[in-house]
Amino acid sequence: MSRTRLALIGCGGMSQTHLRRFHVLADRLELKAAVDTDIAKAQAVAQHFPGLKVAADYRQILDQVDAVLIVLPHHLHHPVGIACLRAGKHLLLEKPMANSERECLDLIAAAKTADRTLMIAYCMRFHPLVVRMKELLDQRAYGECFQVSIWTEQHTQYPPEHWASRAATLGGGQFFSHGCHYIDILLWYLGSPLRGTHLGTNTGTPWMEREGTSNVSLEFEGGRLGYHFGTWGARGTRLGYSFHAHCTEGMIEAAISEKRLIAHAGGKTEVLLEAESGKHTENEMAHFLDCIEQKRQPLTDGPGSLQGLRVIWRLYEAERENRVADLRGLGLDEYQG
Ligand SMILES: NC(=O)c1ccc[n+]([C@@H]2O[C@H](COP(=O)([O-])OP(=O)(O)OC[C@H]3O[C@@H](n4cnc5c(N)ncnc54)[C@H](O)[C@@H]3O)[C@@H](O)[C@H]2O)c1
Numbered sequence: 001m002s003r004t005r006l007a008l009i010g011c012g013g014m015s016q017t018h019l020r021r022f023h024v025l026a027d028r029l030e031l032k033a034a035v036d037t038d039i040a041k042a043q044a045v046a047q048h049f050p051g052l053k054v055a056a057d058y059r060q061i062l063d064q065v066d067a068v069l070i071v072l073p074h075h076l077h078h079p080v081g082i083a084c085l086r087a088g089k090h091l092l093l094e095k096p097m098a099n100s101e102r103e104c105l106d107l108i109a110a111a112k113t114a115d116r117t118l119m120i121a122y123c124m125r126f127h128p129l130v131v132r133m134k135e136l137l138d139q140r141a142y143g144e145c146f147q148v149s150i151w152t153e154q155h156t157q158y159p160p161e162h163w164a165s166r167a168a169t170l171g172g173g174q175f176f177s178h179g180c181h182y183i184d185i186l187l188w189y190l191g192s193p194l195r196g197t198h199l200g201t202n203t204g205t206p207w208m209e210r211e212g213t214s215n216v217s218l219e220f221e222g223g224r225l226g227y228h229f230g231t232w233g234a235r236g237t238r239l240g241y242s243f244h245a246h247c248t249e250g251m252i253e254a255a256i257s258e259k260r261l262i263a264h265a266g267g268k269t270e271v272l273l274e275a276e277s278g279k280h281t282e283n284e285m286a287h288f289l290d291c292i293e294q295k296r297q298p299l300t301d302g303p304g305s306l307q308g309l310r311v312i313w314r315l316y317e318a319e320r321e322n323r324v325a326d327l328r329g330l331g332l333d334e335y336q337g
Contacts, residue, residue, distance in 0.1 A: 004090075004289055007033040009058045009080060010071035011041040014094060017123075018069060019045060021282040028289050033061040062087045067292065069121075069285075070094060073163040074171045078103035081118075085110040090117040092288045096180040097305045099171035104309060108302035117291045119298035120305040124181045125188065126283035128275040129254040129261045133245060136252055136272075137189055142265055143248030148189050149227040150182045151239045156232035157207050166209050173210030174232045175200055176312055184300070184308040186218060186226035189245070193226075193327040194219045198315035204233040216315065218327070241277075 008015055011034050022031055033053040034045040046052040055061050058068070058080060067090035070080055078098040084091050091111065097104045097120050111118035124130055137145050156178075163169035170177050175198060187193065196218035205212020213231040220226060240257030250265025252272075261273040291298045307330045318325035 003028055003030040004067050004292060005030050005032045005065045007035060007058065007061050007065040007068045007089075008045065008071065009035045009068055009084075010073075010076075010094075011036040011038075011045050012071065015045075015069075015071040017279050018071065018281050018285070019048070021280075021285070024282040025285055025289065029285065032065050035061060059083070062089060066090060067092065067117075067288075073169055074099050074177070075163070075169045078107060081107050082110050085114045085116055085118065088114055088116065090288075090292050092119050092121055092285070094121045095184075095305070096120075096171060096176060096309055097302065101306070101310070101313065104302065104306045108306065111302060117288065117298060118302045119288050119291060120300045120302065121281070121284055122181055122184050122300045122305070123279045123281050123284050124185060125300055126287060127256065127280050128283075129256055129259075129273060130185065130243065132261055132273050133243060133252055133254050134189060137245060137247075140247070142245075142250035142252060142263065145190070145224060145245050145247045147225045147227070147244075147246040148186060149244045149246075150185065150229070151242045152178065152182065152228070152230045153234040153237040153240060154232060155234050157205070160207065165207055170210070172312070172316065173200055173202070173208055173214070174205070174212050174230055175214040175216065175316070176210075176309075178232070179214055179216065179228060179230045180308055180312060182228040182230065183216070183311050184305065185243075186220075186228065187304075187308055187311070190218075190220040190224050190226050192221045192330075193311060194221060195324050195327055196311070196315055196318075197324055198312075198319050200319070205231070208232065218311075 031049050034042040035055045035058045036042040037056050039056045042054040046054050053061050068084045069092045071094045081093050158164045198216045200211025200214045202208045202212050212233050216228040218226040243254035245252040253262045259274055259277050260271050263270045263272055310330050314325045
């Protein structure tokens with residue numbers, strides 16, 4: 001089978017994580033081009049991939065690839081993504097899909113018109129501990145789940161002039177940029193949300209124009225609850241990245257930073273699975289290639305990803321208006337099937 005020829009567009013921080021994992025898929029994936037307006041960054045990639053095309057403008061390399069991986073500032077996801085889809089390229093697009101509902105709908109429609117794969121790079125969905133926790137919840141291995149809590153505590157500080165420090169280019173604050181991973185996972189684990197609240201602050205993270213710390217509480221159908229605490233202001237942490245699922249017969253803990261999935265049940269503690277920490281982007285990329293080759297809908301497709309962003313936008317709106325958000329009817333049925 002021929003290898004999928006890929007262009008990397010955006011060679012900044014997150015691209016390095018992707019690049020480190022490409023070798024795992026060398027028999028299915030050929031990195032053909034690296035693009036960055038800061039050409040030195042694209043040239044640095046070429047040092048590790050001899051023969052790589054390097055460009056400052058993505059339009060110069062599109063005719064040489066089948067697919068693109070976009071790792072750009074959020075306000076560029078829409079214009080560059082639309083151009084790549086219209087050029088007939090499959091698209092793996094870093095999260096969050098885009099900064100507005102209109103832009104997300106445009107991307108979904110462009111993928112449909114071009115009959116190309118559009119997948120959003122929610123890498124935590126492909127983390128072995130997170131995937132195993134989903135399987136155990138679906139199997140009711142520890143009874144009925146009634147509460148999932150997710151902590152993500154890190155220190156993330158960009159310079160004031162960086163796109164990620166400003167709300168207009170980031171698309172919001174920490175919750176939109178980073179919390180989108182965990183809203184996506186809470187919907188995946190717990191189903192349809194009914195109502196919820198977000199409280200954010202930039203006390204402790206004055207470098208952020210919007211919130212750098214978020215507390216999110218969600219109620220799902222069946223009375224299940226979801227919680228996310230995320231901060232970019234942690235100067236120390238014990239939990240790091242940690243998921244707790246409380247079920248009627250025990251608690252499942254994905255101690256991501258400790259690299260272990262643990263069951264706490266019947267007074268005993270059992271390690272169920274171990275996995276290296278970090279981002280398992282090789283699993284994410286393998287899924288993208290599967291979807292292209294088998295014409296399958298990605299697990300993290302456009303409509304599903306928009307659903308999570310709609311939750312975030314409704315929570316932001318309700319926070320501004322000092323009320324609980326109504327999260328019923330996220331309204332993406334028209335795109336399914
Ligand atoms: N999944 C994760 O865990 C994770 C973590 C960090 C970042 N991200 C995502 O990755 C994306 C990029 O974030 P980052 O931290 O790498 O940002 P970054 O600022 O480090 O990198 C962005 C790069 O894009 C380049 N660029 C800007 N405009 C361009 C253009 N028009 N054409 C080509 N290149 C251009 C910049 O020069 C820079 O090198 C965002 O969507 C972000 O949310 C995901």
